Amino acid sequence: MRKSRLAAGMVAVFALSSTLAACSAGSSTDDDGKLTFMFRGGEDEKAAYTAAIERFEAETGVDVDIVVTDADQYSTKLQAAIAGNNVPDVFYIEQASLQSYVTSGILLDITDKVEAQGIDLDNIWEYGVDSYRYDGKVQGTPDGQLYGLPKDVGPFAMGYNKTMLEAEGIELPSTDTPYTWDEWLEVLKAVTKDTDGDGEVDQWGTGLNVVWNSQGFAWSNGADWTNADHTEVTVDTPEMAEALQYIADMTNVDKVTPNAEQAATLDTYQRWMAGELAFFPVGPWDVSVYNDLEFDYDLIPFPAGKTGEPATWVGSLGIGVSATTAMPDDATKLAVYLSTDEEAQKTLVDAGIQVPNLKDMAAEWAAEEGAEPANRQEFLDIVETYGRPMPAAVTYGAAWYDEMWTNIQPVIDGEQTAADYLAEVQPRMQTLLDEANAAASAAAEANAAKG
Structure with missing residues (x-):
């Protein structure tokens, strides 16, 4: 079958963890008064995000530079940006790369900033939100700190x-x-x-x-x-x-x-x-x-x-904020806007590239007369009841x-x-999983030692 957007990201995760481990969390983003948003996608996705971001700029007065790549190039270009201490202010994150980003000090903990905006997270798919929570040991726990918001949920x-x-x-x-x-x-x-x-x-x-x-x-x-x-x-x-x-x-x-x-x-x-x-x-x-x-x-x-x-x-892409952005409040506002704003969601959904993140909007979308495919509800049932994260996503x-x-x-x-x-x-997989878990512990200890 065709390589999905999820596939394009997961194949680069292990290489990405090596890049992150070599980078310093002390990198900084230039304060030029603009945000940089980096993502991947085709022409439909680029057009939808451009329209949504233009509304964000008009509503907030914050300028945003858009950097878009195709799916196959995204991880390579993001790794290069991280290695060059030029992390985008806001960018797509894979579920499977979250722990590496967090333990390497690349992602900002946005828990308090999101709460301060009064966002109703209960109206966003729990799976999507929890995918970007991490308590330092377990990813996906409802009690973990929030290191991103869902760009989407991807039921298969x-x-x-x-x-x-x-x-x-x-x-x-x-x-x-x-x-x-x-x-x-x-x-x-x-x-x-x-x-x-x-x-x-x-x-x-x-x-x-x-x-x-x-x-x-x-x-x-x-x-x-x-x-x-x-x-x-x-x-x-x-x-x-x-x-x-x-x-x-x-x-x-x-x-x-x-x-x-x-x-x-x-x-x-x-x-x-x-x-x-x-x-x-x-x-x-x-x-x-x-x-x-x-x-x-x-x-x-x-x-x-x-x-x-x-x-x-059920997969997901997330939208994260750089831990070293010079504009953390505005960067978080952009992530929140793209993930939860009703107009932004409508633009993305109308482009035919995702289901709505908002539960109430998704219910209306699934029940829409003349919908194609007719049983859109299946997508929602997967997200809500029987879908699971890919085995390596957490x-x-x-x-x-x-x-x-x-x-x-x-x-x-x-x-x-x-x-x-x-x-x-099985034994070969076990050896690699043991190494991954040991690397996770070592990275967490190293990051904690940095203060």
Whole structure:
């Protein structure tokens, strides 16, 4: 599948922690009377933020310089700015980089400044707010200090090609009750076929990327990547093996997904866009593009494993304030404005790049007549009830998690069982997680020693 905005940030997290560790928290931002806001995004996002910031400037009299990059360049350019002691006043932050930023003295604790503005945090998704809380040991705790506000929340739903299912005479899936794995597989088999009679399959049930699509299957089957305090890697379980094997068997046994050769010709994201897949995951960042496709699509819960409950991940980007900004009050006002102001949120939501941060606005948005996709409520249900952070989103670096995928291809190709692979990879992941936790403790001690 296409690399999401979340993916672009997470792959650079471990390298970023090294850069931060080498930087001094004593860097300073020039006081030129202007704020610098650095973010990443395409043309839609750039236009939406430009419009929102122009209103902020008019309302506050504060000038803001905008620095925007594409997703792949953002982390590199931000690292360079940090290394050069030229940290932007306000900037996007990844969940997985929060602890590194905090322990390295890069992020400002904005708890008191946000409270002083009288912002109703209860009307913002708890998941979004808590993602940027950190108490020095645990990220995501409601009691932690606030080091950012959510730019957005990113629920990852399952989408389906309504036009295809109707053409095949298949009953449309429920928006409330998830498919079981067996039920879903039967539908996938029913739609996988050669539609033009040339002897080659050209329509498939789905096309999943194991790195970004396996989480919901694992969680709904009772598996997880770590224990509750993120000190033990727990991937070597029958529940995790069953989930990964289910995904691999879709290609090698059930043949309801494009094989490696077919995916190399046209990847599954492109095949979904071309109307060749019946089911494919959908994030809010996809909506502006998907709404222009030549087929109707909608959202449903991810199919559920043995727990009977759906599961998926919900990501987030945050907006943080530099600890060394010369304008901390104005910088915090900008972060608050972009995250919580109703007009700013409307501009971003209307651009089709996110769901509203404000709960009351989100409820109206989901119930909007003629909405595309029709079941927008699925996005909100994920944020509010069954979405979880990605496994590495609340740890100090992602190297331990990335190790899971480094040598997984033999499983996907049917050359190794998932159970055997997980038994091999768990010790390597554990070593990396131990190193990450030790680095987190050392960085916290070093920062505390600086006073």
